[in-house]
Amino acid sequence: MTHNADPMRPIPYRIHRVRSELADTFTLDLVPEDGVHSLNFAPGQFNMVYLFGGGEVPISISGDPARTAPLVHTIRAVGPVTRAMKALGRGDTVGIRGPFGTTWPVIEAEGSDVVIVAGGVGLAPLRPAIYHILANREKYGDVRLYYGARTPDDILFLSELREWRGRFDMIVEVTVDSARGYWAGRVGVVTHLLERGRYDPEETVALVCGPEIMMRFAIKTLNQRGVDNDQIYVSMERNMKCAIGFCGHCQFGPYFVCKDGPVFRFDQIASLFSLREL
């Protein structure tokens, strides 16, 4: 049952590389300080990432699940801990506890078409699922990625999006909420892509991750197109202090988002999702 003698104790990982993604977003490649600790994860799972003396934050794993090293986390600097993490460099050490939580349904979705809907930094928790699906491409039907960012400057993983857009076995559409002169792509919310997309609702499994308001509208549109709640998966975000069901902070109705989530099949939580301030 318990896979760590003390699940509250972080394991030191050294920063092997820092990549600046966006003005406020960066990716850390991490290797275990002892050289042997390995962390097998499934797409959608997260770690608690600890900054020495500064605090700990839940961050989804954004790397390739087929590769155990390095461990990859994409982090947006929005609070005191993540802002301090942005100042870290190669050779610095962070603490890792995990992986925790439920996973994107990459096995269950085999044989189905896959519609991936991401908003902003919500693309990071979905990237391991994309890696997995592309690595096992023959097991899936049509694969579509609909991605929305605030502005062209906020498009995460730009070079990979370009690469995926160049593939003939995947449809990638990107939209921004607003743009200046040079942008020749789509402008508008990601929901518009879902309204028009030529996916088959009957055959689709949808993976949705982004701000709650974006997920709300994306689900509504998917429902209108005929994708039922039991075909839709979402990743939830809540305050977390422990990630193991002890601290109580992440409760969402009967669920602990840390261990019953973060990925939920939407029919599990549809009645909770509509309640304000739950």
Place this chain on the structure above:
Amino acid sequence: MATHYSSSAPPVRLGRHSLQALIDALRGDGYTVIGPRLEDAAIVYAPLESADSLPEGWVDQQEGGHYRLLRGERPALFDYVVGPHSWKRYLYPPRQRLWQAHKQGKGWRVKEPLDNTAPYAFIGVRSCEIHAMRIQDRVFDNGAFADPAYIKRRQQAFIVAVNCAHPAATCFCTSMNSGPRAKEGFDLCMTELLDEQRHEFLVEAGSDKGAALLTRLPHRPCDENDLRQAEAVATAASQAMQREMAPDVAALLKRHPEHPRWQEVAQRCLSCANCTQVCPTCFCSTVEDVTDLSGQTAQRWRQWDSCFTLDFSYIHGGSIRRETRSRYRQWMTHKLSTWHDQFDTSGCVGCGRCITWCPVGIDITEEAKAIRDSEGGT
């Protein structure tokens, strides 16, 4: 939890003055004995070295937002019920250091704290409190993860229960099936037998550990009359219960996440978190990461938290539960309803602490009843 409670030893009688022998025997076995003490005009749970420190002759008067200790009419040692403390403060301390890390070059190394806390012996544990411990056992060993420090403290603890003689007006354990008579989950269970002729305790062993300890104390056998008298104490306590929880409250609250009563109670609730701090099952915690001034040492502390604070639900962009309405709904719905989904038990044991220690006297049984009554019917 690996601790099993059962014993076939017959009940015995201990004289009032053998309580000191009980305390001495437990202390001799290496236990830190904790029991009810009168401090700050309340019955609290504190280290107990002498039976003379027990709050003899005191009774408590409790109501919504009201707690007073009064001199009783007889020199009973346990004629009050529960106060602001619960045993959770010993099994799950309000603040504890989880670990400490030291800088080493560019990295650091984590060192676990040495937990050399002596095992606890708790004297005067009420039936509702045993149920509360069993509820927290499910929280801190949830199948996937376990809190090793909690489990160690819990497994080592020696539990001396006391059957309640006089429930407070705020008690409702009968409707939560958690009392007033302690049926299991103790090493020893005492019923105070006090009349003109005698001051004794009928003591049942609930474990081999308890039975073994009993044999070392001066005791006398029980007769039918003693058993009848003890039974009468429990029956009287049960019949004196004034409050009750609305039946089927778990399903009831699930039906009413948007009930106007949440807004109504929010007009009175101060969001002060008292109810969560005195509750024997509330388990929410936060962590605090600190460094020393040199930046060479970092520590993580875990401390009790409350779903009534604004910070509790904070994520980037703001707190999820901004309104008191949402926080009260979370607390009460969790306690009485979603707790069943999570831990297959209610989170409430009917001890009434949240009623007594609410500064404005909000009554969880009354809130549940108001929602139930709004549905009409019987």
